Amino acid sequence: MKTLIFDFDGVLMDSREAYVSSFAKVLTRNGFDVDEKKASAALLPSAPKTIEALVGRPDNFDELVAETRKHVAEKESGKIKICEGAGETIGALSKRFDLFLITNSSKAVFDKVIKKIPEAKMLAGIITSSDGFASKEDAINHVLKERGERPSGVYYVGDTMMDIETAKKVGCKSAIVYWKHSWDYGKLGEIKKMKPAAIVGSLEELENVLE
Template sequence: MMDGLKLVVFDWDGTLMDSADRIVSSFRGAMRDTGLPVLDEAEIRSIIGLGLPEALAALYPDVPLERRQQLALGYGQHYMGIDTTPVRPFDGAEALLEALAKRGLWLAVATGKSRRGLDRVLEETGLGRYFFATRCADETASKPDPLMLRELMFEAGAEPSASLMVGDTHFDLDMAGHAGVPSVGIVHGVHGREALAACSPLVIVEDLFELHDWLAQAHIHQPLNQDVSA
């Protein structure tokens, strides 16, 4: 593995989990139920990665808090039960996590999901066993604030230079930048290559297979603080 790398932190939705379509569909269903303007897919995808209160404030800045809270409840009901849009781990997710764990790396999740939502999906997918710790936006600060990443580094005893953040949104990579942690962008999620490149990650990969190869082979001896995205 990379020299000195100890901790790899993954975002969840859009990075390890192919869930963006259900997120969008659930938001739109809840918007209809609460009588708020139903926003288009691009607007909704732009806030995926934030904590739910922060996401709703960004989407509806002029709507009273009480209405946004009603929308949040409706979103949870749609996502957890009403909406049946398929959700599954991205291809290669478990193989990647298993390979990294076998190499002795500490693995963690930093997500905008609620604790209830993350715990449920970790149990359903069976992927929870790979992570020594997880952080959710409803128990710490939402991205791009670096608090959840700093908490995970503290728990692992890892310095920023020995850590790596992997995510599909600029919120993930901005959080990493605020924490002084190198990052990798992945484009199979919700934010495109251009948005990720603006955050200066080490590299931008197409999918988890390419990430696996990059970590395992291509850059074993590349210093973590050197930009190899060109």
């Protein structure tokens, strides 16, 4: 079967609230003037990039990233909810594709919340930020190389403009789930300008657009 690669946050799990709260709390207790409004406005699908957008790269930058991920796992993971249709979509698409999931979330966060989707056992592979890849591009290239598959025939399902950029860099097609859970919600016009292969308003719609 062909490969299909999923993003996690904003696609299968609604984690925006948990991360916004964590960025605000961690950065505030480290002496930075960051409230949830500022964190939400600067939110990017990457803890390092969000922190850099908010406070630059202070000497303790790596520690701030690690502390934020730990805070999400230990204090905020209960706020992370399953997106509508996540389990059903994994179940249906696993009959047509070998499904891989690549996320910027740490393994500690991922392991806590993936239990909420029983169908996740149907995934052929999972890569988190704890697995040592420098970027999602590197992780996707690793999956495709292991499977001997050309990127031009593979979809990467995400929810942000950064996901579209990632797909373009590796030569994949991008399918964007644009809905209230998206980390780029409110930026539909900008997303359309980037011309992903498909834009859907729910996970269920993916079955009709993926080749």
